[in-house]
Amino acid sequence: MLTILFLGDVVGEPGRDAVIARLPEWKREWGLDFAIVNGENAAAGRGITPKITIDLLRAGASVITSGDHIWDRKEILPFIDTEPRLLRPLNYPKGAPGAGTIVLETAKGKIGVINVQARTYMQPILENPFALLDLAVEEMRVQTPVIIVDAHGETTSEKIAIGRYLDGRVSAVLGTHTHVQTADEQIFPNGTAFLCDAGMCGPENSILGRTIEPVIGRFISNLPAMFPIAAGPVRLHGALLQIDETTGRALRITRVNEPGPAPAAAAS
Ligand SMILES: [Fe+2]
Numbered sequence: 001m002l003t004i005l006f007l008g009d010v011v012g013e014p015g016r017d018a019v020i021a022r023l024p025e026w027k028r029e030w031g032l033d034f035a036i037v038n039g040e041n042a043a044a045g046r047g048i049t050p051k052i053t054i055d056l057l058r059a060g061a062s063v064i065t066s067g068d069h070i071w072d073r074k075e076i077l078p079f080i081d082t083e084p085r086l087l088r089p090l091n092y093p094k095g096a097p098g099a100g101t102i103v104l105e106t107a108k109g110k111i112g113v114i115n116v117q118a119r120t121y122m123q124p125i126l127e128n129p130f131a132l133l134d135l136a137v138e139e140m141r142v143q144t145p146v147i148i149v150d151a152h153g154e155t156t157s158e159k160i161a162i163g164r165y166l167d168g169r170v171s172a173v174l175g176t177h178t179h180v181q182t183a184d185e186q187i188f189p190n191g192t193a194f195l196c197d198a199g200m201c202g203p204e205n206s207i208l209g210r211t212i213e214p215v216i217g218r219f220i221s222n223l224p225a226m227f228p229i230a231a232g233p234v235r236l237h238g239a240l241l242q243i244d245e246t247t248g249r250a251l252r253i254t255r256v257n258e259p260g261p262a263p264a265a266a267a268s
Contacts, residue, residue, distance in 0.1 A: 002108055002146060002245045005035040005256070006174045007238035008181065010042040011202030011209030012229035016052060018236055018260030019201050020059040027060050030240065034104075034111050036148060038176040038198070039086070040066035045209060045229050047072025050079040053086050063087060063102055065115040067152030067177055068122055070098075089117035089152060090136055091126035101136050103143050109245050110144035114170070118153025118162065122177075130165055137169050145248025148241070149173045156182070156196050163194040171243045171250050174198050179208040181237045185253045193250030199237025199257070206230030234260030 005026060010016050019037060026032060037056055039048045047069050053076075056064055063085050070088045071077060080086055080098035090100025103112045114136050116129045133149070140147050147170040151162045154177060163173035168190025175182070181199025188194055202209035207216075210227040218225045235257060242252040 001251065002033045002106075002111070002243040003031050004111070004148060004172075004241040004243060005030065005032050005238060006148065006150075006172070006198055006241065007035070007037045007201050007236060007256070008176050008198030009038045009040060009179055009200045009202070010056070011179070011200050012041065012043075012045045014229060014231070014234050014260070015200065015202035015209065016042045016056065018234040019061075020055060021261040022236060022258065023060040032060075033106055033108055034062045035060055036063045036065060036113055036150065037061040038066065038150060038152070039064040040069040040152075041200075041202075041209065043073050045227070048076060048086070049073050050075060050083070053079070053083055057085060062104060062111075063113045065113065065150040065152070065176070067115075067117055068124070087113065087115040087150075089115055089126060091117055091129050091132045093127065101140065103140060109146065112140040112144050112147040114140070114147060114149045116149060116151055116162070118151060118155065118158040120158045121154040129162060133162070133166060137166065141169070146171050146243055146245055147248065151175050152177045154178065159196050160194075163192065163196075164188065167192040171248045172239075172241050172253065174239055181255065181257065183255070185239060185255050187250050187253060191247070191249035193239075193241055193253035195239045195253060195255065198239055201236040201238070202234060203230035203232055204235045205232045236260060
């Protein structure tokens with residue numbers, strides 16, 4: 001059996017410090033074979049840098065997924081082709097830097113990861129995710145039945161549709177992007193685990209990881225405003241998966257909603 005951790009959008013320094021602090025502990029305590037982290041908001045809430053990518057990989061992330069904010073830090077454009085464990089959405093046009101899929105060897109066999117971006121209320125509007133998922137899953141299943149999909153999107157309906165569409169063909173479909181964890185974890189009839197949104201790893205007393213007052217102010221005034229990353233206690237959201245490595249079927253999905261490290265540990 002494979003034990004795989006999936007963590008939702010890591011928001012800014014508080015989120016990434018908490019992931020970097022807790023991931024090594026969880027690897028030991030939970031017996032993780034593999035960890036996937038959505039890192040597209042890890043650099044001050046927008047994008048990811050090469051250094052942050054390396055820091056998250058060193059802390060124990062096996063693969064880092066992303067979404068609509070992948071290119072927000074320009075230095076990621078030349079970097080992404082040098083680090084295949086950092087994925088961008090699969091459904092960019094041909095010729096885009098980086099890749100949307102990876103298969104990695106582990107002690108218990110190969111694990112594939114696919115990162116796809118939904119289209120409803122998302123910018124940019126990328127290629128049809130369903131058609132491209134058909135191709136990517138078919139190609140990947142030649143190598144391994146263990147496939148985890150990060151479906152990065154705004155609407156519950158589109159992410160559920162992607163999950164149902166892939167039921168029986170991949171091990172799990174986990175949604176990201178909204179920063180709000182849903183409570184619909186389940187295993188679909190043909191063996192695919194699903195959670196509509198994994199949530200975020202970021203400041204708890206916030207609006208999607210940002211300081212509360214400027215966001216409320218913007219809704220009231222409609223005037224431009226800066227939205228700094230919030231301070232204070234952090235929560236880490238995601239899902240813990242147990243997968244049969246011989247069939248790729250999900251055996252269990254459990255939501256993760258854990259506190260960050262204690263302040264003293266975070267400062268050390
Ligand atoms: Fe996003």
